[in-house]
Amino acid sequence: MKRSVPLYMISDSVGETSLKLVNAAAAQFPTVNFDLSYRFPFTKDEEELKSILGDALKDSAVVVTTLVSDNLTKIVEDFGDRTGLQYINLMSHFMDIVHQKTGVAPLQQAGVVHKLNQEYFDRVAAIEFAVKYDDGKDAKGFLEADLVLLGISRTSKTPLSMYLANNRLKVANLPLIPEVPLPEQIKKVPKEKIIGLVIEPEVQKKIRMSRLNSLGLAENSRYSDINRIKEEVDYALGVYDDLGAFTLDVTNKSIEESATLICEHLDNCL
Numbered sequence: 001m002k003r004s005v006p007l008y009m010i011s012d013s014v015g016e017t018s019l020k021l022v023n024a025a026a027a028q029f030p031t032v033n034f035d036l037s038y039r040f041p042f043t044k045d046e047e048e049l050k051s052i053l054g055d056a057l058k059d060s061a062v063v064v065t066t067l068v069s070d071n072l073t074k075i076v077e078d079f080g081d082r083t084g085l086q087y088i089n090l091m092s093h094f095m096d097i098v099h100q101k102t103g104v105a106p107l108q109q110a111g112v113v114h115k116l117n118q119e120y121f122d123r124v125a126a127i128e129f130a131v132k133y134d135d136g137k138d139a140k141g142f143l144e145a146d147l148v149l150l151g152i153s154r155t156s157k158t159p160l161s162m163y164l165a166n167n168r169l170k171v172a173n174l175p176l177i178p179e180v181p182l183p184e185q186i187k188k189v190p191k192e193k194i195i196g197l198v199i200e201p202e203v204q205k206k207i208r209m210s211r212l213n214s215l216g217l218a219e220n221s222r223y224s225d226i227n228r229i230k231e232e233v234d235y236a237l238g239v240y241d242d243l244g245a246f247t248l249d250v251t252n253k254s255i256e257e258s259a260t261l262i263c264e265h266l267d268n269c270l
Contacts, residue, residue: 003033005062006061006062007035008038008052009064012043049076126165135157135173135174136173136175142174142185147169147171148172148194149161149174150196150197152199152233155204156255163256164259191246194243196240196243201226204229205225246265
């Protein structure tokens with residue numbers, strides 16, 4: 001039976017930082033059930049904070065904070081020292097070290113990283129671009145893109161495009177089908193910008209069968225036929241060779257892993 005640990009995540013902003021770090025740490029304890037439902041964003045009132053800490057103590061929870069306010073941080077520390085409540089502030093130690101190292105005091109302004117700035121607008125524009133030029137909807141997008149993803153069906157082209165768009169990369173993608181000629185625009189894209197996605201046929205077959213099953217369709221269709229999949233893979237590899245594309249095997253890779261390898265490739269090329 002899994003042990004259960006309630007986590008109280010308290011932030012004076014949106015709380016995304018604590019959630020990401022907690023998820024990363026929690027993955028190291030697969031036999032522990034972490035209850036991540038206790039999230040308290042935009043906590044700036046001292047009395048509200050004290051009430052939350054009281055509830056956390058009753059629940060025998062671990063408190064994880066990303067508070068930048070000295071006053072709020074002190075309240076958590078005093079409460080923990082007085083009651084034995086276990087807590088960690090993911091911001092304070094780092095800010096203290098940087099302060100000591102540089103002599104520069106932190107702003108102590110909640111939500112600074114989320115303020116509207118050029119990076120934010122670039123990210124929104126990249127996401128809109130990925131949606132507009134998904135699945136080869138408009139061939140002119142290939143010439144405007146920072147990156148073009150090619151691949152047969154179910155090689156994670158769309159999820160990868162959206163993930164990379166969150167890194168402000170304008171990504172267009174195109175499904176490769178042997179019977180459908182390539183758009184002429186693809187041949188004009190610099191080869192450094194073209195990423196060819198490949199996947200092992202047996203793994204692809206399972207993915208496609210699962211997709212068909214979710215749609216309530218027959219699993220024995222040509223779409224999931226192993227010989228057809230091998231034909232598509234061979235065709236795709238030929239296209240990649242002709243275009244000089246960087247080829248990435250996405251078999252059993254997460255979207256994050258694939259995106260990291262693509263970014264490393266871009267850093268080496270651009």
